[in-house]
Amino acid sequence: MDLMNYLISVTIIALAIGFGEAWMAIGATLILIVSSKDLKASLLMVVSLFVFYFINGVGLKEYWFFGVLGLLVLGYLLGLGKEEAPADPYAGLLGGGGMGGMM
Numbered sequence: 001m002d003l004m005n006y007l008i009s010v011t012i013i014a015l016a017i018g019f020g021e022a023w024m025a026i027g028a029t030l031i032l033i034v035s036s037k038d039l040k041a042s043l044l045m046v047v048s049l050f051v052f053y054f055i056n057g058v059g060l061k062e063y064w065f066f067g068v069l070g071l072l073v074l075g076y077l078l079g080l081g082k083e084e085a086p087a088d089p090y091a092g093l094l095g096g097g098g099m100g101g102m103m
Helices: 003-018 022-035 039-058 061-077
Strands: none
Touching: 003 022, 003 039, 003 061, 022 039, 039 061
C-alpha cells in the first residue's frame, strides 16, 4: 500500500466514524487489512481506527484533520510509501547496455 492509498483509506475511516457509522469504519478497516500485503500497513490501519475512535469519543471532532496528518506522517516514517526497485531482468549480463568495452 502506498502513501496515497493510505491517505484515502484513513480519510474514509475518519469520515465514517465522524458520521457515526461504526460498522462502515470497521468494515472498511477489515477490507483494507485483508487486501494489504504488508504487515505494517495492516497494523497502521488498526492504529488509525483506534485514533479516530479516540478523537470522536473525547469530543474533538473538529480536530480530525490533525489526526489524519499525524497518521500520514507516521506512515511515512514507517516507510509505507517506499517502493522496492524492480529486479534487473537480465541480471547484469548486458553490462549496463552502453556498448562499453566492445571496441
